[in-house]
Amino acid sequence: MSSILSIQSITKFYGPIRALHKVSFDVPPGAVFGVLGPNGSGKTTLLGIVMDVLKASEGSYFWFGERPSEKHRQQIGTLLETPNFYHYLSGERNLQIAAAIKGRGEGDIPRVLEMVKLADRKDSKFNTYSLGMKQRLAIASCLLGNPSVLVFDEPTNGLDPVGIAQIRQLIRDLSKEGKTIILASHLLDEVEKVCDHVAILQKGQLLMAGNVGEVLTNEDFIELGVEDGGMERLRAVLSGLSGIRQLKEQEGHLQLYLENGGISLAEVNRYCFQQGVVLNHLQLRKKSLESKFMELTK
Amino acid sequence: MLSLLKIEWMKVKNYRTFWILLAITVVSIPGINYMLYDLMDNSFPKSKGAQMILGSPFAFPDVWQTITWNSSLLFIIPALLVITLTTNEFTFKTHRQNVIDGWSRRQFIGVKLMEILLLAVFCTILVLLTVMGFGFIGNKLAENVSVWEHSRFIFFYFVQALSYLMIAFLLSMLIKRAGLSIGIFLIYMIVENVIVGILRNKYKVQGVNYMPEEVTDRLIPFPYARALLAKDVPLWEHLLPSFLIVALLYLLLYCFITGRRFIKSDL
Numbered sequence: 001m002s003s004i005l006s007i008q009s010i011t012k013f014y015g016p017i018r019a020l021h022k023v024s025f026d027v028p029p030g031a032v033f034g035v036l037g038p039n040g041s042g043k044t045t046l047l048g049i050v051m052d053v054l055k056a057s058e059g060s061y062f063w064f065g066e067r068p069s070e071k072h073r074q075q076i077g078t079l080l081e082t083p084n085f086y087h088y089l090s091g092e093r094n095l096q097i098a099a100a101i102k103g104r105g106e107g108d109i110p111r112v113l114e115m116v117k118l119a120d121r122k123d124s125k126f127n128t129y130s131l132g133m134k135q136r137l138a139i140a141s142c143l144l145g146n147p148s149v150l151v152f153d154e155p156t157n158g159l160d161p162v163g164i165a166q167i168r169q170l171i172r173d174l175s176k177e178g179k180t181i182i183l184a185s186h187l188l189d190e191v192e193k194v195c196d197h198v199a200i201l202q203k204g205q206l207l208m209a210g211n212v213g214e215v216l217t218n219e220d221f222i223e224l225g226v227e228d229g230g231m232e233r234l235r236a237v238l239s240g241l242s243g244i245r246q247l248k249e250q251e252g253h254l255q256l257y258l259e260n261g262g263i264s265l266a267e268v269n270r271y272c273f274q275q276g277v278v279l280n281h282l283q284l285r286k287k288s289l290e291s292k293f294m295e296l297t298k
Numbered sequence: 299m300l301s302l303l304k305i306e307w308m309k310v311k312n313y314r315t316f317w318i319l320l321a322i323t324v325v326s327i328p329g330i331n332y333m334l335y336d337l338m339d340n341s342f343p344k345s346k347g348a349q350m351i352l353g354s355p356f357a358f359p360d361v362w363q364t365i366t367w368n369s370s371l372l373f374i375i376p377a378l379l380v381i382t383l384t385t386n387e388f389t390f391k392t393h394r395q396n397v398i399d400g401w402s403r404r405q406f407i408g409v410k411l412m413e414i415l416l417l418a419v420f421c422t423i424l425v426l427l428t429v430m431g432f433g434f435i436g437n438k439l440a441e442n443v444s445v446w447e448h449s450r451f452i453f454f455y456f457v458q459a460l461s462y463l464m465i466a467f468l469l470s471m472l473i474k475r476a477g478l479s480i481g482i483f484l485i486y487m488i489v490e491n492v493i494v495g496i497l498r499n500k501y502k503v504q505g506v507n508y509m510p511e512e513v514t515d516r517l518i519p520f521p522y523a524r525a526l527l528a529k530d531v532p533l534w535e536h537l538l539p540s541f542l543i544v545a546l547l548y549l550l551l552y553c554f555i556t557g558r559r560f561i562k563s564d565l
Binding site: 048051052053054055069070071073074078080082084085086087088089093096097098100101102103141 | 304
């Protein structure tokens with residue numbers, strides 16, 4: 001099996017509005033795959049299509065290398081948009097229904113309730129839960145039967161900082177167990193912290209997809225600083241350095257972007273010193289997903 | 299299908315509104331019949347002339363027609379149950395969650411249709427028991443009278459119940475909101491009656507007999523004053539197969555529209 005989920009040229013129209021345009025990417029087994037995009041970029045629409053609650057206008061998708069069916073969805077734990085439960089039933093009874101639909105026994109319910117710390121409120125009706133508790137019940141439902149694939153759409157919505165940290169840790173732990181996780185979020189640091197693969201959507205178009213390292217490749221830069229008044233001299237010196245892609249000034253420092261296989265910090269330092277420029281700041285910086293995202297989506 | 303029905307049962311068995319509406323159905327079917335029986339008994343002089351016109355509507359064999367007709371006045375109650383259970387799924391977005399968790403769209407719509415069928419069967423059994431109650435307990439069985447004569451009305455009641463519940467289901471699936479669905483269901487019941495009344499009586503348009511609710515209403519004629527309406531019976535017998543066929547076609551149409559809508563559209 002080459003990929004867990006293969007999305008092929010999916011387009012979706014809501015009347016005249018094009019929500020997705022020929023989106024294609026593959027989710028490899030064992031990946032923590034972030035689907036990233038601002039509000040309204042088409043993340044939830046895309047996940048809705050692969051979970052069969054929305055119909056694609058064009059294109060196709062495959063789960064586990066096969067044509068999608070309800071049997072596949074039973075093997076996937078999914079939290080899409082908001083937690084959807086019967087308001088008049090308790091948390092536990094709602095999970096019993098979910099387990100029955102998934103074709104799994106009820107034996108796993110105490111474990112998942114414990115995992116999301118809802119065991120002591122399992123008998124309370126769903127409509128008495130706080131937003132965070134509802135979200136945790138939805139995550140518990142996803143975990144029923146220990147599925148090998150999980151789909152989370154904004155899983156930390158409504159959670160307090162402790163809850164957010166717990167969910168992130170849970171995602172990391174699940175990833176370590178070899179599970180494939182597809183995570184849609186508009187929270188960039190959330191994706192950056194837990195994902196190893198990413199697809200970036202904007203206005204329904206796929207801007208980029210791949211390994212986080214690949215998406216951010218060549219995005220390392222060196223930040224240099226000199227005493228006041230030396231900035232022009234430094235710029236002139238660095239301009240003579242071979243393999244420079246871009247040089248820009250940012251908040252009193254010069255940022256030096258290099259071509260592939262660029263030079264090391266020590267070489268830059270030695271070169272500047274030999275040219276009579278003494279640096280007071282020299283640091284290798286990685287471009288954050290946030291700045292990459294802002295650059296792509298501006 | 300049994301496993302799907304078990305899951306539907308899990309959804310409703312702890313739902314208070316379900317039990318309340320079911321209890322009202324159980325009480326109201328014999329209740330309205332007793333009320334009308336009591337009204338008949340006390341309101342009309344027991345003269346021989348009155349007896350000739352009215353007949354014995356609560357005795358075998360006419361009791362089949364009387365009870366089924368009376369009970370058909372109460373379709374709004376099980377229809378409320380259908381609307382509530384269906385629109386709940388949309389309100390809570392659990393129709394999406396059921397599909398996400400692993401039901402196919404066909405399974406979702408299939409089990410809902412099965413639920414409606416079971417509710418129609420349940421109402422029919424209640425009516426059957428009420429017929430038996432009035433026929434055997436309320437009245438002494440006259441000699442040379444067959445208990446099962448006219449029992450076909452219980453089948454007509456079933457068709458009528460199924461039809462009304464399917465209209466309620468269709469509205470719920472299309473409108474998705476409980477209040478609006480109930481409102482339109484009630485308004486439609488009234489509006490159709492008015493249209494039928496005007497077009498048939500004033501303009502002599504017989505085609506209105508085949509409107510969605512009227513066609514099933516035609517299956518069970520007005521049961522009182524049978525002697526006065528006896529002249530209409532041969533025509534009714536003649537048209538009965540067409541009423542049944544059109545009612546069946548409507549049922550198939552309701553299934554087709556709801557099924558296609560749920561299977562093809564975004565949830």
